[in-house]
Amino acid sequence: MDQEPRLDRARVRAHEETGPGFYWLQLELPADYPETLPGQYLNLKTNEHGFKFRRPFGVVEFRREPQAVLIELYYAVVGSGTEAMSRWRPGDDVDCLGPLGVGYSVDKAQPALLVAGGRGAAPLLYLYRLLKESGHASIQFAFGVRDEELLFGMDRLQETDVLLASDNGSVGFHGNILQAIETERPSWLLGQPVIYACGPEALLAATGGFAKRHALQAQVSMEGVYGCGLGLCRGCAVPLVDEERFLMQCLEGPVLDAHRVDWEKVPHV
C-alpha cells in the first residue's frame, strides 16, 4: 500500500437510485484525504445492528474541492449490508476505512482496453476518465451486462470508444463481452493493448485465458468478501500459479496480474 489506511467519518452528499436496486453514492471526505486511484477501494461500515464485516467499494470518482474530497461509488443491493446503505440520506455520517488496496498500474505506452462486466464497470469509469485526461493515445471500453437495464455510467463515456454486449441480446452483441471484442472489434487487439478488467470472477478468469491466447497483459480487479481490508484476517486468499503462498486480495489487490492467478483454484469460477 502506498498510503497508510485511515478511519474517517465521511458524509453522504448525494445518493440516488439510478436503476432498479442500483445506487450512486457521493461521499464527502476531509480535504486532506489521500489520492485514491482506480481499483482502490473504501471499506464502509453499513451501520447494521450487530457485528458485520465492512463492505468494500471501488472508487468511481475522486475529486478535490477546496474544503473537501468527493468520492463517488456505485453499488447494487445484494444483501443486508447494501440494503442498509440504500437507506442512507444526504447528511448522514459513514464510517469509512480507506483508501485501501492496490489499483491499476497504467502502461502509458500501450493502448488501453478496458473490459467491464456488470457493476464491475465502476472503477473502470474512473480509469477511463484519468486516461482521457492524460491524453492516452488509445482507450477502448468494452462493457458486458446480463441485460440492458444494468448498464450504468454511460454518460461518462464517449460513444465511439464503447462496445456493448449483453447475455440476453437486449443491447449490443448477443453474448459475452470477450466474444464481442473478438467478433466485432478485432482491431482493438492490434498494437498489444493492455487489458484492464473488472467484473465477476468468471469473466476475469475468462479474461485471463483471453489475454493468454492473444499474448496480452491483463490487470483484473477481483471482487471478494473481506474480513478486514487490511491483510490481517488472511481471509481473502487468492491462489497463485507456481507459488505455494496465497496472495491477500484486499491488500496486494484487488487489482492483480491475471497471469499470476491460478484460476482453476479460484472458487466458483
Next chain:
Amino acid sequence: MSKLSITAGGLKLKNPVLIASGIGGYGAELIPLLDLEAIGGVVTKTIFEEPRPGNPPPRIAETPNGMLNSIGLEGPGIERYEKEKLTRLEGLDTRIVVSIGGYGPEDFAKLAERLDDLDRVDAIELNISCPNVKEGGLNMSTHPNLAEEVVVATRRVTKKPLWAKLTPNVTSISDVGRACLHGGADALSAINTLLGMRIDVDRREPLLARGMGGLSGPAIRPVALAKCFELVRALNCDVVGIGGVEDTSSALEFLVAGCKAIQVGTVVYAEPQVPVDIVAGIEAYMDKHGFTELSQVIGTLKVEETLLIGPKATKAK
C-alpha cells in the same frame, strides 16, 4: 491510568485490554489505526517453526453476529517472524504476547526456547486449540494429557509467563485447564473459536472450502463467558477472557466473572479502535462506581452458590 493496571498470568499489564491472536497480525499492522500503547498488549498471530501457506479459499464467512474462519494458521515461520515482524515492535510501550503453535510438545518447546532469549517477548501463549489445522488430526486442547505435555515441555525451557489457550469444543474445559495449570501454565486463555459451519443452499456447498471453521464474534460471547466463569470457579486461577468482546460492557462481563484480562478479537476487523475505547470505558465505569483499582471489579460477581450449575469450586476463593 495506573488504577487499570493488573497482573495477569504473571504478566504486569497497564490495563486489562489486549488484542487477541490472529486479529492484529503481528502487531505493527494496526499501528496506523490504533494506539497500541494505549492498550495492555497484543497477542500476535500464531507462529509455527516453518512457514505455512494456510488453507485454500474460501476461508471466511460472515455469520449472525460473528464470522467463521478457516485460515489454517498461515504464517511466515519463526525465522522471518523474528527478523521482519517482531523487530517492528521494538520500543513500543505495550506488552507483546507471542502465540505459538506446533504439532506436538517438542515443536512448542523449540519455539518457546527460542523466544525465551528475546527481550521483546513478554509472554507466550500456547495455541493448543486451533480448529483449522489438519496435520496430526488432533486438537491438543481436547485431551488433558496432551495439553499438559505441551505446557510441561515449554515450561522446562522458558521462564516467561505461559498462557495456555483452550478450546471450548470439549465436554469439560476445566479438566483441560486443570491439566495445563498442573503442567505449569501461568494463565488460561479462553476461549478459542467454536467449530461452526455455513452452507450455500443454491450451490449446496459449504461456504468454507474446508467445510467447517472457527466461529468467533459477539455471537459466541455467552458461551465464552460461561467457560471462563467455569474455569475461574473450578480452578481459582488467572483466566484471560476471550470471545466476542465488542465494547466496554462486554469486556466488563468477563472481568466481573473473574477474568484478570480480556482479549478483543473479531470486532477489531470492523472497528479497529474498539480496544482503545474499551480502556477508556472501563476507567469511566470504575469512576462511576467509585472503584480505585481493578481488583475491585474482577471476580465480584454476586451469585447464590447453592443455585449455580456447573462444576463446583475446588478451592475456596
